[in-house]
Amino acid sequence: MRQGTKSKILDAAERLFAERGFADTSLRLITSHAEVNLASVNYHFGSKKELIQAVLMRYLEQFMPLVDEAMLQHIEADNAPNLKQVFSSFLDPLLEINKVKKHGTATFLLLLGRGYTDSQGHLRRFITHHFGEVLSHFQQAVRRAYPELSDSDIFWRLHFTLGTVVFTMASSTALKDIASADFNEDINTEALIKKVIPYLAAGVGAPI
Amino acid sequence: MRQGTKSKILDAAERLFAERGFADTSLRLITSHAEVNLASVNYHFGSKKELIQAVLMRYLEQFMPLVDEAMLQHIEADNAPNLKQVFSSFLDPLLEINKVKKHGTATFLLLLGRGYTDSQGHLRRFITHHFGEVLSHFQQAVRRAYPELSDSDIFWRLHFTLGTVVFTMASSTALKDIASADFNEDINTEALIKKVIPYLAAGVGAPI
DNA sequence: GTCTATAGTCGGATAGAC
């Protein structure tokens, strides 16, 4: 067969989770879209909770090392980076996901946002656990670029940034429709990201 | 009795919706916290969906007129406002909610965020319907303060701003805990909002 | 590994007595 059951489940699950959230996506819906048997989810993943983590993990495994590597370069380089460079390092891996998988960037950011805001908190722990090291390196890179900013302020502004990006993605379908109707603008994910960069860079670089 | 059934349901529902999201909050959980009968929800509100809208409406009715009034003043004043003034007008009504109700500001922003990102989209329509006019006046006020910015850019930057605030609120419990552990900072909602203002103002005011 | 069948739970909603 062209694609294994496990992979078909992951593909269908990530799309539906991103569209509808975790709670509103049943295993029945996933397996019917994936055209596999209902019981196969529990056979391959054990439970719905573990399926959710597996979906997230597939992205985190690809994304985090790329970001981390770039951050380490900023930290260890002879010249201090500027904020714009640090941000680009966050961005290239994001767009890289789009090359590997159609709508991959938007999907990943949506899942990240849902993982943060959905109810129970086990997902937040799961994400921050796999995000913590990279976050720390990002913090060090920003500190080199903008030494006047305290670690606390870096921490907060990074999460403001994450919030901006994640929320924008989460409501991007609706926002794109409005922009299309009101301003005659057709925006894709990459254009949206390019719109948000000046906003984020100015925010992180704002005077204290 | 001290408080009517309808009001007890609304109070319990808004707290639980903000904490756990709409999908993960059952009517049974709400009525047990409110100490009312399960059937009373359908008697007073008709359905769970209508209860959710009633919860949001109670905040929107209080918040929107205050913001709208302030925006109209900026639009009609003789002198053009600056961005910071426009933002303050958004902020005072937010903090006003905190006076009427404990944690009201955080709760409202959480509900707003969940309404935007939760699955079906009927809530997004409900919110934008009651938000549209104010949004339009906000847009006009920003245009006066920063005429170089196109309407499209104002639109996008306003939603970036909404995203920042809403996501920050949605994960504020977790973030406050981290800040407390890592930086020895005890942050309340008002302090958090004051941290986010420079970020937002710089973002909205960023060069194009 | 994949299927059917079903156990067991929980959800929203409502009928009808008071």
Place this chain on the structure above:
DNA sequence: GTCTATCCGACTATAGAC
């Protein structure tokens, strides 16, 4: 308006045949 009792659909998860 409030209660009990219940319907009925949907869900996760698993046992067991193939």
